[in-house]
Amino acid sequence: MPKKIENVGCPYCGVCCDDLVVTVSDDGKQILEVENACAIGNQIFHHATGSERVRLPRLRQPDGTYKDISYDEAVDYAAKVLHNAKKPLIYGFGSTNCEGMAAAAKVAEKAGAVLDNCASICHGSSFLAIFDNGYPSCTLGETKNRADVIVYWGANPAHAHPRHMSRYSIFPRGFFTGKGHKSRKIIVIDPRHTDTAQVADIYLQVKQGHDYDLFDAFRTAARGHEIPEEVAGIKRERILEVVEIMKKARFGTIFYGMGLCHSDGRNHNVDIAISLTRDLNDFTKWTIMAMRGHYNITGPGAVWSWQYGFPYCLDLTKRDIAHMNPGETSSVDLAMRDEVDAFFNVGTDAGAHFPIEAVKHLKKHPWITVDPNICMASEISDLHIPVGVVGVEVPGIVYRMDNVPIQYRKVIDPPEGVISDEELFERIHKRLCELEAEEAAKGPAKATPAGVRAEE
């Protein structure tokens, strides 16, 4: 009899749907059906058992091919790379559990590395704005049960967070929102008429890169001052109309995405969005929330803030001092400025996401990828270490986009012999401690790692 597992968490986006029903075959080896998930979440589960998996670490050979090696050899290679580098960079963690992140932080601290997560090229600028201006936020449950005005600014959940609108913002019937979407006003602000804009009551087509100006106009109008006839491509009457709707809301939430974080001005766009939210609280209740991308990209922010006081871009090279300053200690900047000499890509695909120039700089040095799947990063690495898929084969804690921790479970076992991120990093940490002890005993002579560098 195939087994049905209920209330399974989905390891795809920041919405962290926890109502999935997964049907597993008799022998517990095959995932047969996934209910309630979106198309992408569905694919993640099926991909785990439906395709050929890498079962052993692979080390680059002189002829450019990969050769399977044991986990012990891979751990030794990784530890030696970290030990010998002057400033290694450990980056990623969008798609792993908090246990793995904590173990990786232990490794980074021991190795004197820079520890960064995908927020660096994603919502990191939100952190900077939050440092400067606070975060008047709420949980998704509050939005679902109370909000009657929803703003999506520079975000396209129809594609990036497929069930966000149906679970929390537009369509659900909540405690005080019994009429569902009929009782809600949806405002979408985006330079492109996205699929999210299709469901909007009001759509403002802001001029690309001028969100800050539009926010300033909203704030100026909310305080009763004159604004110019047109701001960022939007007519004055339209701006005043939206400001009135916002002021008259019972409860509003601004959801914002990469449109703010990664257009010109970055953190300042988010900063002024927070200022607007604060201003609106003079009239009614307004909240703001970042549309965090991966299911546990909020995790490293929570875990590392607890460990070191900073959520990302942590320079731990001085061991006893954690230093953070994006622009200097952020992954892409470090790469572009040739400031690191080893690269660890964990649970993400820097090969696909980084600018090609940054990838070229990083490729001058050893590049290790830790990922269950074959991706662009794994294909250009010197060493690829496969691990179990969190949420499918490995349980653990993840943080939803509203900073609510959720315990994820596993539905099947990982392929035989494949270990978890946490175990891998614990083993690398142990090996690093051994190397340090050996060096202290022998003096400063350092071993060069075995294996050969990949072709550029």
Next chain:
Amino acid sequence: MKTVTLTLTNSPELMLEGQNITPDNFAGKKAAEIAALDVWEGKQKSPLGKYFTVEGDGAATAEETKIVLRGDCTRVKRIGQQMTAGEIVIEGNADMYIGGWMKGGKIHVKGDVDSFCGIGMEGGELVVDGNAKSHLGSSPRGEWRGMQGGLIRVAGSVANDTATFINGGTIVIGGDADIHVSTHGEGGTVIIKGNAKGRVGGQMVKGDIYVYGTIENPLPGFQMVGEVEQEVDGETARFAHYIGDLGERHPVSKGKTVYANLYTRI
């Protein structure tokens, strides 16, 4: 005044962190002692002498000590960080944090500097003959009390985020400025002799900005209130006077609301 000359002879492979290169640290030290001061390249701590040749001894006090840096310091960070007195002359380019958190003394960079120079500055003078990148005279991340005092003078152009959270002091830019000037400003003066790209004075509470050229995208929160004649940086000119950011909170002093002032030359 005694001069210590550092010549970069052995370039770092990564970036070198030279927070110890200040008159305060060099004062009262012989050349050999200076060469033994720590510098960092990633996690590797080395003596200064590994990268630089050191000539001359420090004077008894920081006030009396002058440091001259020769060679290509493009990859040397944090020169003159937290210095309180004395003088530093960098003959070429330098990297980040030059004059960061400085309290006194003078730094003269004859080339370009990178980002975060003069951040959290409290006093003294930072002069750059070339260009500067982002976050010039800005506040460190999450710090709402930015530049408190002192003077920064950049002959060339600057990138974005100049003078964020500025609280006091003066920044003079000879060329153009990219977006975000004096964002969240609560005081101080920024003078841009070229053009500004936009977002000048966003979320600004108090303080002054002068733009001699044009502002490509002026913010809707600034309103023109008149024309004034003022002496700025030694020359007198007529300016259009705007107040703002009207979207931001503003304190009331003696019954009058205090706004930030933006002046553009007519």
